[in-house]
Amino acid sequence: MVSSWRCVDGNEAVALVAHRLSDVCAIYPITPASPMGEFADAWSAAGRTNLWGSVPHIVEMQSEAGAAGALHGALQKGSLATTFTASQGLLLMLPNMYKIAGELTPAVIHVAARALATHALSIFGDHSDVMAARGTGWALLASSSVQEAHDLALVAHAATLRTRLPFLHFFDGFRTSHEVNRISVLDDDVLRALVRPADVLDHRARGMSPERPDLRGTAQNPDVFFQAREAANPFYDAAPATVQDVMDEFAQHTGRQYHLVDYHGAADAERVIVVMGSGAGAIREAVDALVASGERVGMVTVRLYRPFPAEELRAALPDTVSAVAVLDRAKEPGAIGEPLHLDVRHALNGRGVRTIGGRYGLGSKEFTPRDAAGVFAELALPAPRESFTVGIVDDVTHLSVAPVGLPGPVSTARTAVFFGLGSDGTVGANKSSIKIIGENADLWAQGYFVYDSKKSGSVTVSHLRFGTEPITSTYLIDEADFVACHQFSLLARMDVLGSAKHGATVLLNSPYPADQTWDRLPAEVQQEVIDKELQVWVVDAHRVAREVGLGTRINTVMQPCFFALSGVLDQAAAIDLIKQSIEKTYGRRGRTVVERNHAAVDRALAELHRIDVPEQVTATEHRLPPVSAEAPDFVQRVTAVMLAGEGDRLPVSALPVDGAFPTGTARWEKRGLAQSIPIWDPDLCIDCGKCAIVCPHAAIRMKAYPESELASAPEDFLHKTYGGRDLPQGTQLTVQVAPDDCTGCGICVDVCPARSKSEAKHKAIDLLPTIEHRDVERERYAYFEALPEIDRSAVRHDTVKGSQLLQPLFEFSGACSGCGETPYVKLVTQLFGDRMIVANATGCSSIYGGNLPTTPWSQNAAGRGPAWNNSLFEDNAEFGLGMRLAADQQREDARRLLAEMAHLVGEDLARDLLEDEPGPADEDGIARQRERVATLKERLAGLDSPLAAELASLADALVPVAVWIMGGDGWAYDIGFGGLDHVLSSGRNVNILVLDTEVYSNTGGQASKATPRAATAKFASDGKSTRKKDLGLLAEAYGDVYVAQVALGANETQLVRALREAVAYEGPSLVIAYSTCIAHGIDMATSMAHQKLAVTSGYWPLYRYHPAPEAGTHPFSLDSKAPTVPVRDFLQKETRFAVLERTDPPRAEHLQALAQADVDERWHYYEQLAGVERTIPVDAHEEADLEPAAEESDISSVKGAS
Amino acid sequence: MTIMKSRYLGLDLATPLVASPSPLTGKLDVLLELEDAGVGAVVLPSLFEEEVESEALVLNERLETGAGAFSEATDFFPDVELDHLGLERHILLVEEACTRLTIPVIASVNGRSAGGWVRYAQDLVSAGAQAIELNMYDVAADPMSTGAAVERAYLELVAHVRASVDVPVSVKLSPFFSSMANFAGQVVDSGADGLVLFNRFYQPDLDLETLDVTPRLELSRPGEIRLPLRWIAILRPLLPHTSLALTSGVASGADIAKGLLAGADVVMSTSELLRHGPRRAEELLDELETWMAANDYESVGQLRGSVAQHTSPDPGAFERAQYQKVLSSWRG
Secondary structure (H helix, E strand, O other), X not given: OEEEEEEEEHHHHHHHHHHHHOOEEEEOOOOOOHHHHHHHHHHHHOOXXXXXXXXXXXXXXXXXXXXXXXXXXXXXXOOOEEEEEOHHHHHHHHHHHHHHHHOOOOOEEEEEEOOOOOOOOOOOOOOHHHHHOOOOOOEEEEOOOHHHHHHHHHHHHHHHHHHOOOEEEEXXXXXXXXXXXXXXXXXXXXXXXXXXXXXHHHHHHOOOOOOOOOOOOOOOOOOOHHHHHHOOHHHHHHHHHHHHHHHHHHHHHHOOOOOOEEEXXXXXXXXXXXXXXXXXXXXXXXXXXXXXXXXXXXXXXXXXXXXXXXXHHHHHOOOOOOEEEEEEOOOOOOOOXXXXXXXXXXXXXXXXXXXXXXXXXXHHOOOOHHHHHHHHHHHHOOOOOOEEEEOOOOOOOOOEEOOOOOOOOOOOOEEEEEEEEHHHOHHHHHHHHHHHHHHHOOOEEEEEEEEOOOOOOOEEEXXXXXXXXXXXXXXXXXXXXXXXXXXXXXXXXXXXHHHEEEEEEEEEEOOOOHHHHHHHOOHHHHHHHHHHOOEEEEEOHHHHHHHOOOOOOOHHHHHHHHHHHHOOOOHHHHHHHHHHHXXXXXXXXXXXXXXXXXXXXXXXXXHOEEOOOOOOOOOOOOOOOOOOOOOOHHHHHHHHHHHOOOHHHOOHHHOOOOOOOOOOOHHHOOOOOOOEEEEEOOOOOOOXXXXXXXXXXXXXXXXXXXXXXXXXXXXXXXXXXXXXOOOOOOXXXXXXXXOOOOOOXXXXXXXXXXXXXXXXXXXXXXXXXXXXXXXXHHHHHHHHHHOOOOOHHHOOOOOHHHHHOOOOOEOOOOOOOOOOOHHHHHHHHHHHXXXXXXXXXXXXXXXXHHOOOOOOEOOOOOOOOOEEEOOOOOOHHHHHHHHHHHHHHHHHHHHHHHHHOHHHHOHHHHHXXXXXXXXXXXXXXXXXXXXXXXXXXXXXXXXXXXXXXXXXXXXXXXXXXXXXXXXXXXXXXXXXXXXXXXXXXXOOOOEEEEXXXXXXXXXXXXOOOOOOOOOOEEOEOOOOOOOOOOHHHHHHOOOOOEEEEEOOOOOHHHHHHHHHHXXXXXXXXXXXXXXXXXXXXXXXXXXXXXXXXXXXXXOOOOEEEOOOOOXXXXXXXXXXXOOOOOHHXXXXXXXXXXXXXXXXXHHHHHHHHHHHHHXXXXXXXXXXXXXXOOOOOOOOOOEOOOOOOOOHHHOOOEOOOO | OOEOOEEEOOEEEOOOEEEOOOHHHHOHHHHXXXXXXXXXXXXXXXXXXXXXXXXXXXXXXXXXXXXXXXXXXXXXXXXXXXXXXHHHHHHHHHHHHXXXXXXXXXXXXXXXXXXXXXXXXXXXXXXXXXXXXXXXXXXXXXXXXXXXXXXXXXXXXXXXXXXXXXOOEEEEEOOOOOOHHHHHHHHHHOOOOEEEEOOOOOEEEEOOOOOOEEEEOOOOXXXXXXXXXXXXXXXXXXXXXXXXXXXXXXXXXXXXXXXXXXXOOEEEEXXXXXXXXXXXXXXXXXXXXXXXXXOOOOEHHHHOOOOOOOOOOOHHHHOOHHHHHXXXXXXX
């Protein structure tokens, strides 16, 4: 019985089944599976019940390992339990998966299959994660579309209870998990029919109970372990047939018949492709087109992969088949074949069928019908390759097969492509359009959304298909009937019209009137419009949105224009449906929001105009090159191609073999995002450096330089005489914006303390329209860049101003505009960048720090800079500790060898190197040591001995290295806490920076143990009821860990001092940095004011815990003053807290009262801590040399309790 | 036994003291305490159209930040239902106040658009408000807009709201009209059932540390009663059938007496109650009653308007002669 049609993505399709069939869901966020847990949590929070009338318990764990443990426990107690995961998360579950299967425990894990991190992290889809689980004893069930994911989710839940095998149900990450498609939603009756009550009761009866005690998890010895392992065989033998029974019953209820393996194609096929997952959609279209043209081809879709249905596979293949290509969406380096290939090959052994295997689609690589046709062409060769790849150009090992054109069209669907920015609502509008069409008209609809790798100014491309037939095309659109460009500036940056069909309709959001828009188009765009005879329409959506009070969200202006031009629905009906959709979407946000959006819809069509296309190109402006001609070779050959959105055409040889990329390439990517940029007024500037220290993108720079450097400066280059006495008289200072790298967040202007005496609104730095200032600022910045960096030894590093004269070696990242994390990262590189190596936990900081195409971690003129690496999410502290151990070992080896060779390299030099070894914060000492190391290398080069070569390879280890371990609160408080704790206890010299946004920022705002009480977050939608973990206090308990809690916006000097003390302290250091985030729901331009209020309200006290070398000293220094305002004043200014007041006022009041109590209690406790004296000396770690300290008066310390 | 009853906007009030809009009247428990302390009616805090709309729009914008922008995060907040936004919270307050209180509940509205005034007034009436007070406030900063145009716009709004609701409507006026006596009459002609004299506005202040402009509202001081007192006295004979409420600077029972003597039907208090709490109302009424008894007044009705301009022994004193008298009395 089918209840309704709905347009949902694969994650929701699965969650719609899993939530109804579960008592317990133990979850942990991971891309691309997070939405399944979020749906389940939201539904339970709203009181939605499962099939048996109970609200499932949803619990967020500290990691996937934790989720698997909780899953195991719930199952053993007899509950129906589920979890959702992907990639590395699934690997963390593996140990428990062996246990759960070994105990023959019914369970389901739904996996949005994703690549495993190898040479690089990839959030995108392939089967390497599920293939790693194929030995666990779980049944593996594969879905290849959104509807299948919905249906087979039920099959998995039903079959696990009948077979007693746990089921891993998987579908392709992003391609299926995030594709929106029209599905028939299963109603409760179907679920009830398949999940038989007796099976549920049997499962429950097997649950642990003191009423019928038994003992599980025994330790078995060589005498019985093996036999016991074999005892479960009958269950595996019986499982395939049982799964097929469930599929057959499912078909009786729904009409949709699945098999363990499904054949599709010519009855007399000779060549067949075997595949699992979404690639089946593309292959199916190729098969249909080829069969229609008379070719004898077919395909097999494998749905049950474990236990492998060999017999069913053999039965499914026509007897005429002579050649089979098995496609694996995974890679097993060194194996003679990928897993599915080997299974199929073994199953067909003796049948006289040639079987070859190919890899496709790794990390969501596109896989199209033409690629499938290429595979069929390979199979037709007299001697096809045993092993091949498809979808790439392999010019190294020459394994790739080339795509082949198809004889006819593969789909009748109408196609539309939309280009937008993440901030403009384009994706939301398109998701809405799909629902409008698929749920209200007798049409099929599909949407897939591609995002670039940036968090600010990200470009989104939406691919929509509509048609009268089900849409199975599982690849991007390259020939569109309709192309919309929601951001006019994109026309100059990328080939927006490249996917437009001849005669296609084009909709442009243009800031210019219709009759002036043509002249504003780049020449390449005009040419394409003329050549393809495109029909071009324009609307000034930003003006309409602004006028109706919607700001930059243009979704409800563009959406009616699409419907009007595409004709996919009757216009009046479409407008009515859009308004209904707005009611549904925004009704929860209040009447005003609905009305403003309705107004936008009403205004849109009146503003829509067609433009007359001349016969000739009239433009003189051209599309911008992705990088300047001055960029280095690698950037030109590789990075620029990726930046142009054409990375798919890079061959294998273009890419590093081991994942190591050059740093400092972000500077070549000129994104020009900002509508307004900060402009400096040297007459007002007081040289404080605040604007530079808060800049999240290192787009505001300060340089001090001799006046002589101005000799060749452009006439209007801005400068002023440097105000400090620490540099020679006459030294000049320039504060300069990088106009194409600034995101226009406005934080610099907000914090600037220098106002004009005659015009208070004018500050030393003002945000002014980019269009009016870009050209001159580009010229200024070019000159500024060429100015020499200051001698690091010449400026004080312990002041805000001094630190900002140091070159940042982290610049122009793709972090969100106004990011609260990146200023800390940048500051660390200013202070220690040329001597630091970084272990970076997976999360926001690894994405804005390491997501290609470009790299923000950079180098100085000497080629030195941070060496950066990201291992995993959970292991980052340990990863960094390993670096420390290696650095220490190398240093010791170098010192030993140097002592041995002192007579050969010079006794004086050796003595200086060994005895005058600087600490990592000793600027002068490091400069001296580097000179000595250079001399040492020169002398070693003249010695022809193995020992000399060995010492030469270790010589750099004589220069101290600062190991920085960085990551967010999800890592430090939750998944990585065990490792963090262990590393803190190690006594080793590592520096840990926790960028604490108090929420999982990268995956979309899920609560962590750093989330404060009373905040609303995903997995805490009714406000977090428990208080935030005091990580600093836990670390202090070790007694020999340096701990600081800092907030840039509240006290920059304390921050600078804490970072320097952390590095100088030769033991473990932990710096917890308050990091504002868009997940706080604040105006990011004012984020420093929020930080300040967090401190003045006592919400975020500033302190440093410095393990004292002597007894009788106070290790804990409270650096902020007693709270002067109630915490409510802070909470009410942030959406994360304010939301609860609008959803559940009594609960908000209750939790906020508790939050105040938390603040009061903590402050009282910290005040007492500030008075505590050490009674035992800490002798494990010595303080390294530190240059003169900041003025103590700069940091308002509470020195002791009164 | 002194009869304290009064009548305002057609509503029977047990006493002539009304608690005017303030944070106090936004809390149900305080409203109950005010009722217990004897106030004749309460006026709830103003529903500001601009504020409730801005709240919804800003929250929506914040909740949508980052949505649909990045592959790893669909959005950054759970999809919660904001069913206690400013408008809903306010409506709930009106509903609860009307349900729990036995004294009349008057709702106040401040609109931004013509449609907004009407719609929000209707919302408040639907929630149970027994009368509507139009909190008219507009800074006429547009140099192209004449005084006449400003007044015309006000009058149109009054007429518009009057035609849209079926409960009494009062208008809280600013003292800054060039011909108050004329304009007040026009407001009444446009449909106002009562006038509240006068509105006190948030005025900008400067933060000397940040040089930011910060809105600030000081509590009224006792001497401020004199301005509304004058106009109550002047308008009373001009608008004999219109309810008049005096507000600003009411700090004692004597002040209430003055207001009533000048012709007010009710006297409103905000600052005094904010300073001393809702129980202060009881003291004010006691002071009034004591004064009335001491001066042989039997009822509020007897008192009301007995020293208005037309009933005063010195009518000119309410006009320009006042200045001279103050100076001479100061010279002593």
